[in-house]
Amino acid sequence: MNAPLAPAFVNGDVSFWYRSIGVPVPTEPLAGDVQADVAIVGAGYTGLWTAYYLKKLDPALRVVVLEKEFAGFGASGRNGGWLAGLLPGSAARYAKHHGRDTALRFQREMFAAVDEVIRVAHTEGIDADLVKGGLFNVARTPAQAARLRAEVVAQRSWGWTPEDVDLLSTREMTARINVEGALAASWSPHCARIQPALLARGLARAVRVLGVELHERTPVTEIARGRAVTPGGTVSADLVLRCTEGFTAAVPGHHRDWLPMNSSMIVTEPLDSWDEIGWSGSELLGDMAHYYMYAQRTADDRIAFGGRGRPYLYGSRLDDRGHTHDWTVDALWRLLTSFFPAVKGARVEHAWSGVLGVPRDWCATVGLDRSTGLGWAGGYTGHGVTATNLAGRTLADLALGRDTDLTTLPWVGRRVRRWEPEPLRWLGVHAMYRLYRLADAREATGTPRTSVLARIADMITGH
Structure with a gap:
């Protein structure tokens, strides 16, 4: 490995986000058969948000959440910390079968979901280092700059106003974040920085306070009509909701539904070069490369920097411990220091990987089949931190038979062909x-x- 490593460098071990707060002691696994109104498989953001809103809407419901590891073990505890109002898919594809107005409404709901997460975190006392500083996208080649301008034009055509997204000059961009070689940039206010693991663990505490039964260390071996089967017992329920995102390929019968795509991150030591870098507003940072990056300045003055490493393992295998290949760490370090040369004197303190779910058409879905009582949500293609909140609210409304604006959004009931x-x-x-x-x-x-x-x-x- 060529990247400079801190003496306490860690590779894997879930993620850096848990390093600072400690990996939680899991709750007791399921021990025996139980009857519930709703069984939720997966205690990531989707499952936790769904459980939260179900209990808020109907406190009398018996809701049981089953998790193989611990709540927030997957992408929910490993992502880049972008609470961004970005659609989890293509506006044009959503509009194709549901109309332009419905797709426009979907986008506005995504913007609103950023503030909804912030509201719930405040209400429930979840300190997740939340700062709504907005999102920069930067272009560093002429082709990227052309794509950036075209993207803003397209966003305006899909209802984004100048208050939702704005083009910045190079001078305006580098005055806020001094990215080496920046040629153009855009900025949107609809994004907040979070510490992902703190949000996941805070949600897990909140749902348990509401009376949700959370069983960790409880792998589900079968999801079927009216039941979720585990080695320790079966949860019988009117509704069984699959909220497994990148781990969906491991669920029997769903091996080719969503592709488990890997994304990797590194985080630096705390930096003392911020005068050269700027970045004082806690904005999130992305770029317009095809092999794109994503980054945040953390609450303790590090840079957490991510991108694609080894994107996919043959047969949809899962490397669930989060270990990252040496060449990926080196590649991310080279890219980070090309963005910020002032970082070259620092070292990498942690590297990890996570798995996200990708449907065949790269558009997320939420659904409930009333004839079987089986529901699902996911396939966020890397835009799940905010989308999970909207999905959880939508799935809760579907489960309770509520006819709301959310249940008519274009991702509801959406089905696409399986992967090859x-x-x-x-x-x-x-x-x-x-x-x-x-x-x-x-x-x-x-x-x-x-x-x-x-x-x-x-x-x-x-x-």
């Missing part, structure tokens, strides 16, 4: 990211147009 069998799945995903890397390299030479290689990659996987 192996080896086509592995070949397609790896070809896509190989082409994206090559496209970024070509665009770095100064070409003003998006590389045709990126367009081929989009065609291969339907991105």
Whole structure:
């Protein structure tokens, strides 16, 4: 490994976010059969938000949440901490079958969900280092700058106002965050920084206070009509809701529903070079590369920096311990120091990976089949921190038979074809990211147009 490592460097061990607060002691596993009104499989953000709103809407419900590890073990405790109002999918695809107005309403609900998470965190006393500082997207090549301008034009066509997104000059951008080589940038206020694990653990505490029964260390071996089966017993329930996101491929019968895509992160030591970097407003930072990055300045003055590492394991296998390959750590370090040369004197203190769920059309779904009592939510394609809140509220309304504005959003009941069998799945995903890397390299030479290689990659996987 070429990246400079701190003496206490850790690779994996869930994530850095748990390093600072400690990995929780799991609750007692399920021991015996129980009867419930609603059984929820998965105690990530989706499952926890669904349980929270179910109990808020109907305190008399018996809600049981089953989790293989501990609440917040998966992507909910490993993500980049972007509470962003971004659609978990394509506005055009959502509009295709449900109309433009419905897709526009979906976007406004996503914006509002950022403030809803902040409201609940305040109400429930969840201190998750929340700061609503907005989101910068930066372009560092002419082709990226052209895509950035085109993205803002497209966002305006889908109802974003100048108050929702704005183009910045290079001078305006570097005055706030001094990104090396920045050519253009956009800014949106609809994003907040969070410490992901603190939010997950705070939600877990909140639902237990409301009376939700949370059983950790309880793997579910079968989800079927009226029951969720575990080694310790069966939960019989009128409704069984699958909220397993990136781990869905491990659920029997759902192996090819959503692709488990890996994303990796590194975090630096606390930095003393902020005068050179700027970044005083706790904004989140992304870029317009095909092989994109995402970053935050943490509450304790580090940079947490993420991107795609080894994106997919053959056969939808899961590396659930969070270990990151050496070459990924090196690649993220090189990219980080190209953005911020002032960081070169620091070291990497932690590296980890997480798994997100990707449907075949790259659009998230929420649904409930009343004929079977089986429901689901997920497939957020990396935009789940905020989308899980909206999904949880929507799934709670569906479960209670409530006819609301949320239950008519275009992701409700959405079904798409499954991913191809192996080896086509592995070949397609790896070809896509190989082409994206090559496209970024070509665009770095100064070409003003998006590389045709990126367009081929989009065609291969339907991105």
